Amino acid sequence: MALTPADVHNVEFKKPSLGKRGYDEDEVDVFLDKVEAELGRLIEENNELQGKVAEYERGGTPAKLTKDAAAAPAPTTTGEAHTQAARLLGLAQETADKLTSEARAEADRVLTDAQSQSEQLMADAKSQSDALVTDATTRAEATERDSKIRADKLDADAQAKYQEVIGSLNAEKTRLNDSIQSLREYEQQYRGSLKSWIGEQLQQLENTPPREPQPAAASAK
Incomplete structure (x- = not known):
């Protein structure tokens, strides 16, 4: 499909998203x-050259062809006229083909540039999108690592505190057990000593002779 000025005039490029890089809109316009x-x-x-060629083929004489055609000498014979006509026709066709080729090349270049710009915009957008995804993933992984480190530290601190409390309780339990054992030993010793003392007192009472009562008269004197 041939490219027309209207196609170029009506072409629209997608604008980059906010924050995305792209070409300056005014420069593109x-x-x-x-x-x-x-x-x-x-x-x-x-079109002008094609009109001149068509006019010449109908037997007319175009107003202008090229500088070479205008400078060519007038034909003197019918054969020369046909030869010159063929040469002018070939020159006109060559010029038309050249202009058409140049127009197509220019159109192809414009389309290629537009396609390249579009592909570049897409590549830039994808690159920035990938960068954002990578950055978000990195941040998420870093946050997860930090959370795990904090959790491990809290767990280690809790374990250390638990061991400290258990150690203190075990030490207090040992001290109380030692105190209880000491009290029991003291109780046994005290009971043994008390039992021996009571036994000795009873033995002394048994070995002491009873006192004889004194007469009443003797007591009166």
Whole structure:
């Protein structure tokens, strides 16, 4: 499908998302205006040449062809006229083909540039998207690592505190057991000593002779 100035005039490029890099919109519009004007000039010039060729084929004489054709000497014979006509026709066709080729090349270049710009915009957008995803993933992994480190530290602190409390309780339990054992030993010793003392007192009472009562008269004197 041939490219027309209207196609160039109506072409629209997607604008990059907010924060994305892209080409300056004003510069792109200026460039497309130049392409549109040049393409229109080439098409107009091509149409003019085709009109001159058609007029010449109908037997008329075009107003202008090229500087070479205008400078050519007038034919003197019918054979020379046919030869010159064929040469002019070939020159006109060659010029038309050249202009058409240049117009197509320019159109292809414009389309290639537009496609390259579009691909570059897509590549830039994908690159930035990948960078954002990578950054978010890195941040998430770092947050997860920090959370695990904090959790491990809290667990280690809790274990250390638990061991400290258990150690203190075991030490207190041992001290109390030792105190209880000491009290029991003291109780046994005290009971043994008390039992021996009571036994000795009873033995002394048994060995002491009873006192005889004194007469009452003797007591009166």
